[in-house]
Amino acid sequence: MDEAKWYVVHTYSGYENKVKVNIEKTVENRNLQDQILEVLVPLETVVEVKDGSKKTAQKKMLPGYVLIKMVMNDDSWYVVRNTRGVTGFVGPGSKPVPLTPSEIKSLGINLPTGELKPAVQFDGKVGDKVMILSGAWEDTIGEITSINEGKQVLTINVEMFGRETPVEIDFTDVKLM
Template structure:
């Protein structure tokens, strides 16, 4: 058996995972497992590796972050930086019960429209349902001072400030009269109102007024929570898996040249070994360090936390050196600078091909 060394197999960008699956299958069919260095990825043992990185974006599957308005009477079950899956429970409002015996004096049907202002405060508008809302009064629409909410442009129901509509729902204004003569008014969404709660009904202590409400995630990703005066805003940011080195599959093996060419013969996507046309060449230097770091075989260097930077030490077009993460020891040209995110896009050469990588300012030094 040949000494095991690292090799790169080139294919079309976007075909790496398909080629990797074909190579894994061929190795097992040929019984060559002992000629390959096993790589542990989760619970599976594999012989080929496609370096990827996880990137948190502000886009959901439809291009925007999935956002959820969570009032403070809800129990928030998700926390910032927690990973969740589609369908997971984000928040829950427990059912509400009557604390003492009461009679329902009235149950008025209303529209509730909630506008979030530019300062993140909320203004609630309660409108009789018989009025009818304008068709453009829906969640996500912008508002301005004096915008009519009803079809007949009733001046009593106009928006007060610039903002955005964050809620639009049918509700009931329930007036309860207790045995001691005191009265209480509650606003309950029709979707969660218990059927027993209707005008003229007498409700015993413990009767359920409002059913439980749950908010489930519509997408998978990373949770971010912001707290404001009237609510919490939960967003689920999509996590994308991006190829670090597009167009390459890596393996550590001990095959001879004839066996190497048999390994890739007939595979789709024009698979070929990196090297000369007739002889695969083992990869060494910074390229193999990158692969080993992403495979978890070698620890990537990390820089110590630095004080806030007052000014940048480099500019677009300047050649810098990367000093942390899987690309440590690579040099490249700064293509873009994102001061808000404190990151730079650096073009590094991998196997002679320029590849853009995003690096934090702390991971870059002048050459």
């Protein structure tokens, strides 16, 4: 199983789930479980914070792409390449290139499980007032001075000992005023 690597397959937009199902059926029918180990349509859980309430939704992380963990050989290449809805492997020319561990990590894929890290969307902007919902600063109101989407945190100014102090707070721990 050391030869199995993650590859990216380009599909027609909207066909990602059909491609996943078709490849899985073909793997089962042709008994290729030892060559094509996993087919993944990358989904991310997005938490949207609007009007102080949290809503969770699943969104395609890479529309038009499917990730496949497989042992690359003629049989597995043929099965994937000739699946309805697949336009080809991602890579230069006709030779598929596997993802490197750092590329997989940057996508947020947890290798043993194939799960993706959840993301939170925050609909506030710099200058908005927010109330902190939990932690040491619970019920404190402050003004947003910066938003870091990557770390999923806000920096807000709160009043402490008579002066403004910057504090970092997670998106999910605040409510817009």
